[in-house]
Amino acid sequence: MKHFNAVKETIGDLKADVAGMVIAASADIALIVDRDGAVLDLSYGEGDFRIEGSDRWRGRFLRDLVTPESLGKVERMLAGAAANERPRWRQINHHAKPGDIPVQYLALPLTTTGHYVVIGREMGTMALLQQKLIMAQQTMERDYERFRHAETRYRLLFQISGEAILVVSARTGKIVEANAAASRILGHQKGDLVGQNFFSGFDEKSTDDIHSLLEQVRTGGTCEDISVKRSDNAHSFFMSANLFTHHKDGLFYLLRLKPVEDSESASMVPRAKARIIEVMEKSPDAFVMTDQQGIIQAANRSFLSLVQLVAEQQVLGQSLDQWLWRPGVGLNVLLGTLREEQTVRLFSTSIRGEMNAVTKVEISAAAATRGDETCYGFVIRDVERRFKGIGDFEKDAGGSSESMTELVGRVALKDIVRETTDVIERMCIEAALEMTHDNRASAAEMLGLSRQSLYVKMRRYGVGEFNSQDRD
Template identity: 30%
Template sequence: MSDRVRVGVLPAPSRIERIIEQFADLAVAIDRDGKVLGISVSPESPYLGCLDHWIGRDFRNFLTEDSRSKFEDRIATVLSDPEAVVRPMELNHADNANWEFPIRYTIHDAGEDYGILLLGRDMQPFADIQQRLVREQLARERDAERFRGVETRYRVVFDASETPMAMVEPDTGRALDLNRAAMQLLGVKTDNLSANAFAQCFEGRRKGEFGEALKAAAAADDAQGVPAVIRRTSSEVRLFPEFFRASGEVAMLCRILPVTDEDQAGRDFQRSLAQLYDSTSDAILLTDAKGTIREANEGFLRLTDAAQLRDVQGRPLADFLARGSVDMKLILEQLERTGRLKGYSAQIESVVGMRATADISATRLNGRSDRHFGFVIREVSATQAISVAEAGATMSEEAMTNVMDLVGTASLKELVSATTDVVEKLCIETAVRLTDNNRVAAAEMLGLSRQSLYVKLRKYGLLDSGSDADEPGA
């Protein structure tokens, strides 16, 4: 035992003791009263420290309370019957430093000369493993309890919701879970759902097609949903799926909303509006706040001789107005000021240069993200255009009559010179009327400066009372 710490009356090295050294981490020799005669600590268990202070003291003093009674029982058995087979015992030691370590001992009666030999195996590594296992088990139990709490809250909220909802696996289209409202609406139970039962809950729906429709609706920006008819009740519903991720897996939550009569009427109205937009002979288009065309119907394409929507989409509406930016400026100013425009007469110029007289109505549309305008453009027939022109000319009928009375009294050159003032006055009146008495816009339309327009308005007596204050230099 030269490689051990050997203290006291343990026998001298021998072949048997070398075997003991290889077997025991701690060897203790005690007399029949329990007094420690000798002790040997294996160098492979250095954390046990130096235990030579045990020599000459009662072995019981270094045992915990619960281990003393166990030691007493086993020693009593050995002393009463040396030939008896005594099972190993596990004792917890506590020394003067107030720290504990477990040792598993086998008891051997060495006779009168050497007393009782206790050969111990250090159980601290096993105790550490057991403690880690216990901590892991407690942690697992806490996690399981927490999971049960979350599962309970989920189930209570899910089933208490009045909105029918289904958890769906996106790849297979299989329903993972239905809440109580969904089961009542569909007339099924969760236990009866098979791999393709969710698609079979609806009339005319196949598993693959239905799954693709749900995924497309979940990925779409607009919440149109997926229409369906419940097989058991023939009731119309609409499914609104949404993707979410749980534990690294993508799942889908589908809200199943019954279609009411009001919803059906609203969709019928939307379909009717869409049909009117596509089939009406009037031109309908939408522009942004600057007058750039976003959408246009077939009527506008016919009016402008455009072959397809992309020929006009993204272009300014002013490109198709004969007076271009002048008309567009007047229209946008009116829309910004009042929010609507009615009966604005303009010349529409097609992509091939053909012109047509049209009546324009427009309104301002305030969307969620930006402001835009809606236009309805109706082509005016030749007869209507003449009537409009005649209506505008009634203001100068007396002047024209006066000119006609001069025929025969003056030369043609003099007659043409006289009619120039009549035509000029008629054009100025028309420009002022078209611009709703906006004289800045009227001057721009006529190609005059603002001062020149005021001079001509004064010349023909077209200034309103009190309008001189607006005249430049007044």
């Protein structure tokens, strides 16, 4: 703080009202306090700065109007004014809602009255600017951190990529960056390619083709891959190019090289996969692919025919359980086995179509996992023809051993046992009902069953008629 050189000569004796006007005009807020720190009077400058509740400050101690961390500053400020020390600005915070109000204060003694004048400058605007500056700095730091991580990931992917990649300056034609794969297939040590002229290693025709390719990329933005040949080792490559701009260094080409022999062998894989898909689509056996919950994601035409539908969209998003003969049982068994064993072989069940046609089938399935996603593929084979003999056996009241032995080799033993057991149960129930003249209590006693068990089996096999009194 610099004082006037000739105060008395230039200013003279200031009257109290003039001094008050000077103090009010030079401060955002000014306080007159006594020796004990009690507020005797206050004034505001011409700005919009106001502290809520300050009209009730008169008679209160200044230390009661500030936040706890500012108490020591208030005491030191008033003590320094009492000792005529060189005045210092101190930031003091006042209680307010929704947040504290920072004010920079300076205390000066009034020698004629023994009071102190406390001049304050509003710091809210300054604090807001400082807060915005800090936020901007933090945003810059976060952006820089993201940029640094992105650059690290880019360089890591660039170097570990199995595809040869080079960055070439459009202005000089020199190689700016090259990954390990590029150095390997071009016959150089790692790092030797950087700074070399990219066009120098190719034969004359390939050099002309490369220039044409780059010119096409520069003018049109897109191009088709071309075949180029090295002059030193006679290796041939497929080359593709993209153009990108660096804000400081100008235009660059991103070039990718792929040996012709690798491209041919790699291209065989997609063609083979495509053929597998085509074969599965035309397969006479039904094929359906689901997610881990059994929701259908793809199905071939044979599956659509089996469930009596015409368009794949009709089954997509539906549960396979919708068409199984035992809903809620068969699919749970299949999915549980797939989760544990990854494969299922010859699971016997039935498919019920939309028109209620029931077809006996065998299901084989496998699980395929890629990353965190797992899907299940089901091959469903119609085996209805194998069970025609069982229907003939059901018609044969005698159920001779010849009828059963004719099924061996055509039907699995467990299926023969299950189906023949059902036939025998139905025949016995019908015979018991006939012998008891449809007296179901007597028929149940004759068969050694409870009445409820008899009703369950009658419903299962469609035997007899039921009325409202027949309940399980």
